[in-house]
Amino acid sequence: MKNKIKLELQYADYWEYEYPEPIVFRYGVQDYSQNLPYLVNFPEKRGLLKFTRMVGPVTAVSVKYQFSDIREDVNQHLGEAKLTRTFGESIIGLVGAQFINDTRGFNAYQPGIGLRWDVNPLTILQVDAQYYFRGKDAEPVGGRLGSLNLRCKVRQVLTVSTALFVEYLYYDASGDNLHFTSHTASLWLSQFLPTQTAVHGNIRFYDNSMGIQSIAPSLEIAQYIDWATILRVKYRFYANRSENVSLGEEAVIIPDDLRSHAVSIQLNREMTPDLLVYAKYRYYKSNLDIEMNTYLMGMVYSF
Numbered sequence: 153m154k155n156k157i158k159l160e161l162q163y164a165d166y167w168e169y170e171y172p173e174p175i176v177f178r179y180g181v182q183d184y185s186q187n188l189p190y191l192v193n194f195p196e197k198r199g200l201l202k203f204t205r206m207v208g209p210v211t212a213v214s215v216k217y218q219f220s221d222i223r224e225d226v227n228q229h230l231g232e233a234k235l236t237r238t239f240g241e242s243i244i245g246l247v248g249a250q251f252i253n254d255t256r257g258f259n260a261y262q263p264g265i266g267l268r269w270d271v272n273p274l275t276i277l278q279v280d281a282q283y284y285f286r287g288k289d290a291e292p293v294g295g296r297l298g299s300l301n302l303r304c305k306v307r308q309v310l311t312v313s314t315a316l317f318v319e320y321l322y323y324d325a326s327g328d329n330l331h332f333t334s335h336t337a338s339l340w341l342s343q344f345l346p347t348q349t350a351v352h353g354n355i356r357f358y359d360n361s362m363g364i365q366s367i368a369p370s371l372e373i374a375q376y377i378d379w380a381t382i383l384r385v386k387y388r389f390y391a392n393r394s395e396n397v398s399l400g401e402e403a404v405i406i407p408d409d410l411r412s413h414a415v416s417i418q419l420n421r422e423m424t425p426d427l428l429v430y431a432k433y434r435y436y437k438s439n440l441d442i443e444m445n446t447y448l449m450g451m452v453y454s455f
Contacts, residue, residue, distance in 0.1 A: 153426070153454045154206045160450040162198040167443040195228075197221035200450075210238040229253040242270040246280075258290035264301075274309040288328065294400020297327030313344040323360075329400050334360035348376035362399075364406060366392035380422040388414045412438035416446075428452040 198221070204214040216232040234248035250262040266280030282301040290296065302322045309315050317340035324333045338356040345351065352372040359365045370388035377383055390412045398405045416434040423429055434446040 155455050156204040157453045157455075158200070158202040158204075158450065160198070160200040160448060162195070162200075162446065162448040164194065164196050164444055164446040167445065195220035195222050212236045225255075227255045244268040254290070254293075256290075256292040258286055258293075260284065260286040260290070276305075276307040278305040278307075279303065292402050294330060295328035297325060297330075297400070299323060299325035315342045316340070317342070327400070330362070332361045334358065334364075350374040362397050364392065364394040364397060366390060366394075382420045384416075384418040384420070386414075386416045386418075390414075407440060410438060410440060412436065426454050 198218065200216065200218045202214060202216040204212055206212050212235075214232075214234045214236075216230075216234075218230040218232075220228045220230070222228060230250060230252050232248060232250045234246060236244060236246045238244050244267070246266045246268075248264050250264075252260040252262070254260070262282055262284045264280060264282035266278065268276065268278040270276055280303050284297070284299045284301065286293075286297050288296045300323070303319065304321075305317070305319045307315060307317045319336075319338040319340075321336040321338075322333070323336070325331065336356065336358045338354060340352060340354045342353075343351045350373070352374070353370075354372070355367070355369045357367055368388060368390045370386060372384060372386040375383045375385075390410070392406070392408070392410045394406045394408050394410070396405050396408050414434060414436045416432060418430060418432040420428060420430040429451045430449070432446075432448040432450075434448075435444075436446070437443045
């Protein structure tokens with residue numbers, strides 16, 4: 153099969169949406185303003201269409217379009233093109249670029265390169281780099297910004313049923329209104345059980361130079377039901393310390409002492425050897441009076 157099409161549709165609604173409290177209006181001192189919640193950039197509606205084609209025995213190209221309805225007055229259009237090529241028997245290289253158009257009146261660009269090396273049957277090393285740029289016209293989200301994103305991943309098979317996965321990400325952002333660096337370290341441990349069950353435990357640590365620190369442990373269980381059906385259940389907890397800082401977007405702050413819980417369930421079903429369909433439900437709740445549901449449906453067709 154030389155071609156693959158992926159389609160996803162996502163919708164999110166809110167059961168509870170009260171954070172934060174409004175600032176009391178005081179004439180002559182300050183205008184009334186209503187800050188937006190921390191997850192303001194989580195899209196209420198999202199659509200994704202991706203096409204991948206093998207153009208030779210070792211080369212694949214893909215293009216992707218994604219539409220995100222972030223909130224009532226903000227939409228984003230994302231386009232991506234990527235080229236992947238295999239070198240020899242153990243090295244895979246990729247180069248790609250993203251273009252983002254935001255209805256708040258600005259564009260952003262993000263080229264990137266990456267390399268994966270299968271060191272041996274038990275060890276995989278992957279490194280990649282991306283550069284993000286937006287201009288001064290991006291005033292609603294903080295103006296001009298350039299950022300470098302460097303990532304390194306290592307996957308190590310420990311036993312016939314256990315694997316360890318480590319990831320480190322370095323981020324350096326500099327713009328009109330802010331400059332900061334951040335470090336993210338993640339650790340996964342995967343255990344495959346005789347019951348045809350896979351258990352994936354993950355913990356992620358984040359720290360940046362603006363005083364934001366967070367920890368996010370999660371647990372995922374994937375259960376093989378039959379030859380065509382897999383069920384996945386995941387729980388994720390998030391906690392941060394941030395001193396109520398802003399990353400530049402108008403009226404949006406990252407609140408201190410945020411605690412959130414997210415539970416998701418996903419069902420994958422191979423309808424035919426060529427067609428995979430899946431559905432996902434996600435429930436999110438935080439200590440800032442935000443509660444929401446997310447529904448996703450998708451399919452992958454190969455031909």
